[in-house]
């Protein structure tokens with residue numbers, strides 16, 4: 001640590017998390033900007049989401065050639081994916097490879113959780129405290145803590161009384177779970193459950209799925225990767241990445257049609273069939289532009305998916321339960337599946353509707369719903385996350401005048417560009433709320449945000465300033481724009497984690513900027529080109545110390 005004058009800092013930047021975001025942030029800040037950086041990671045190794053979510057069937061649902069870093073051409077040329085959509089072990093191996101290749105582990109303190117992040121107004125720096133008792137003073141604080149990393153507490157109690165085993169999809173044992181010969185309960189039918197259920201169904205003696213809201217799951221279309229396709233992509237990866245970044249979702253799809261309502265039923269069906277068979281997010285995002293905006297357009301695709309579910313599930317009663325109704329397709333995050341619906345064709349797999357009668361409790365022997373207890377050996381909680389804001393709240397972030405982020409966001413997140421917060425200077429949120437984040441290809445979204453933070457930090461340092469802070473006005477305008485766009489879509493009409501509605505008592509607010517990645521990226525570029533419009537970039541009240549490297 002270096003101390004000059006009255007101020008001292010330990011490092012230039014503290015980063016939280018060693019997943020896709022933290023790893024790239026470390027590389028960018030340390031190796032490209034030559035800053036001193038400390039990264040804290042709660043896990044024992046790198047990987048983030050892909051470190052924790054080891055449940056059977058966990059895999060990405062954007063093609064791996066796109067769901068991967070673009071920042072280093074040698075890396076993207078040399079890495080070989082084996083499947084179109086890589087499974088969790090392969091994605092984790094990729095991130096471990098990135099950590100080795102760029103010598104990142106030496107910059108990361110593992111098994112350490114950040115528990116307090118307090119802004120020091122006098123000294124214009126962040127004081128970051130960890131659960132091991134370490135306190136680090138840094139000029140900038142960057143959260144790569146992820147959007148879906150704090151599991152939701154289920155509404156029902158009694159888990160501690162259960163005599164069997166309980167597993168959380170979001171914190172799965174490294175040694176795996178043997179379901180053979182066991183009776184298993186899976187609670188939840190979101191994306192995680194939809195990936196896990198076919199594997200558990202294959203092994204377990206009995207599987208009972210507790211479903212509150214059925215999902216519009218559509219085929220992933222996974223398989224071995226096509227080497228010719230990969231060669232083609234690698235021969236001009238730069239153009240492929242450009243095309244991805246110029247697409248709403250951050251994937252180079254290019255077949256979207258204007259309106260589902262402007263074509264005949266036959267033509268619409270042909271389009272839906274093609275997208276359904278091609279897999280991935282094509283049905284959702286590469287069929288018709290108006291399905292997220294116009295309920296009548298949405299009904300056409302929702303009806304199509306319901307029909308497909310009925311075709312695949314042989315028992316009409318099960319099919320009826322599994323077919324979603326009452327909300328629009330895409331307003332809950334659409335899961336992609338492999339053999340999900342077929343799993344319910346096994347006699348050993350039952351489905352229990354817990355919408356009409358909610359789960360009361362976990363007893364010592366199983367799951368009680370009303371006056372019936374389903375006795376099981378294993379309970380799998382696939383009940384989701386305190387999405388977007390949960391990971392930030394868990395860190396006790398306090399800005400100017402000791403203002404708690406939780407108090408500032410009492411009625412929902414307020415950010416500028418989804419990356420910065422007025423009253424919380426020198427803080428950058430990677431894929432924060434009110435950015436395209438979860439509706440953008442994550443690795444690219446992360447790179448964009450880390451680059452934005454790095455450019456802003458360089459700008460501050462180059463101009464011999466100390467503090468960069470979103471103005472109150474810019475933040476308010478951004479919030480208004482984000483809500484205005486959200487209200488043009490069907491999303492606010494549905495209870496989803498996009499709206500904070502999966503957590504009882506959480507303020508209802510749209511967590512995502514829905515204007516699409518290209519518009520968002522252009523806005524950020526305009527902000528930078530205008531010399532950081534919407535930001536105050538100032539000198540600290542007291543002079544800052546030089547930082548030892």
Ligand code: NAP
Nearest residue numbers: 059060061155188189190191192193212213333382383384
């Ligand atoms: P989720 O989508 O929030 O699903 C949670 C499930 O648990 C829902 O079906 C929910 O029902 C149910 N649930 C919650 N509380 C319940 C209760 N008290 N009683 C009964 N059911 C309850 O969580 P997730 O499946 O972990 O997925 C979260 C997100 O992670 C996804 O949307 C996606 O963005 C990401 N993810 C991605 C992939 C991938 O393929 N790349 C895989 C997994 C996850 P309600 O719907 O009624 O609330």
